[in-house]
Amino acid sequence: MLSFLRRLKLSYATYNVFQHRKLVHNLPLYAKLGLKKQYFSPISSRDFAHLPLDAGLPPVLPLAERLANTPAFQALSAAGRASLLAFEENGFAVLPGFFSAETVDGINQELDNLIATKQISLRYRNKFMFAFRQSARIRAAGEGALRKLVAALLGHETTLFQSINFLTGSEQRTHSDSIHMSTFPLGGMAAAWVALEDITPGNGPLHYYPGSHKLPYYLNADYQNEGTDWLIGDKEYTEYEAYINQKIAEAGIPKQVFLARKGDVFIWHANLMHGGEPHLDKAQTRKSMVFHYFSQAHICYHEITQRPALLG
Template sequence: MLSATQKQQFADDGYLVIDPQIDSATLDGVRERIGNGLLLADGEGNSRTQDAWKLDPGVRDIALAPTVEAILAELHGRKARAFQTLNFRVGTQQPVHSDTIHFNSDPAGCMCGVWVALEDIDENNGAVVYYPGSHKLPEARMAEVFAEPDLGARRAPPPQGAMTWVRRLAGRNPVFATARNYPLYEEYIARLVCRLELKPALATIRKGQAFIWAANLLHGGSITRDPLRTRHSQVTHYYFEGARYHRPLLNEDGKVRYFKPAWIV
């Protein structure tokens, strides 16, 4: 299905633009029902709907597109399994990050994201910004962030209180100050980009195209130059079979806690 050139590009650059072969009626239906209907706003002020596949069969169909699953299996040598969808009406302008801080695996690299355009996306309506080849950098964990003297000095301590001790006694994951410490990670990544003089690129893709990125590729949301325009799109995150999965932001103490994702079926 993929050429040797396409496979090599993904290996070298950490991304690939493909035709997911999703019919236009499905794309239009999701854009209308989710983008213009059920859209919510997350805690960071970014307009998006998470896991709308539970509500809308079109979102599920995009996430489970056979062509996408086949291409991901070719690229990773394992079967892909979708576990999260995010639907957007406008660009996020999200700071640059790597998905490995949110979703990781053992062995590493058994995760990826796929961004499907529900309308044409260009440099003016909030295309994804990414850094080709950055997936080859060492994964940045919170330990590296806190090791920076000034960032570590601003680290928020874990919450204390009765519920914290109840969780510990029950053997459940401890509670960390994730929301307060995550901006330190974003600052760390911004410094990394500047120090290494990484060159950005924009994922300007047409309606119906899909942008695949490797787990550790640095990416974010570009500036929306035309605030009157929408940027209808859907992201699906995938893990790959035969690995163990964890969320590094929940492992601030360095102990890896594996979990079982809720698969999209």
């Protein structure tokens, strides 16, 4: 169970009072939807329960038209284009060889340099967070063509919210990103994962459940983690993971493992269930990088901690 202090919404809100520039993005939508919130107010799915599922969203063209209007899509291989066109059906897309070996080598060198000069260090066990803020090269990989493709998939302009670099397998248990990087309406985020070397069964490949994005979005209420007006929920994250495990088993969706080649990109839908396999062969690294993007047409927040997302 989480400690009382970690659960206190007031402490998060007080920190956020000083983050106006990074939080102002939600205000136009709060106003449009009649939500009585300040930029720093706690927010969670409970605040949207009375609203229509697509409240506030502008209309979008069908996916095929959005992609056809995107120059970066025209530049892809036939396999990449076909995979993106099937994104809404599958919940993921694979872009083989999206980044050249030279680009990937440059990114790996850049990360090594950031680590050697102590500009970046591990957080949450094995994650190098937000390297794109320190590296123009890593930022360029996440911006540009990749961000444009994600925007076409979402149907809205997108903001690069976060990058995570790994030197080892994440070994993260299966989850949907929508519990971490949440939006109202649902589905306003996507992630692009980049293989920075060849991935083998032994070095902790990414796993995913095709079509699982069509399962319900499992949020705080689903595992009794809503909390109160003053406190966020008291459940440990392991309880969410156990809940998802059970839902996947009930749905009977077979797991797939992505044995990527260096430079391949895997884009996943906001609600695609995915995670990292055990990293069995410790002699190997698993160099990879993942970018998380938020739609600019959505309210962006973090469901578990009930905090608005800090952008920029």
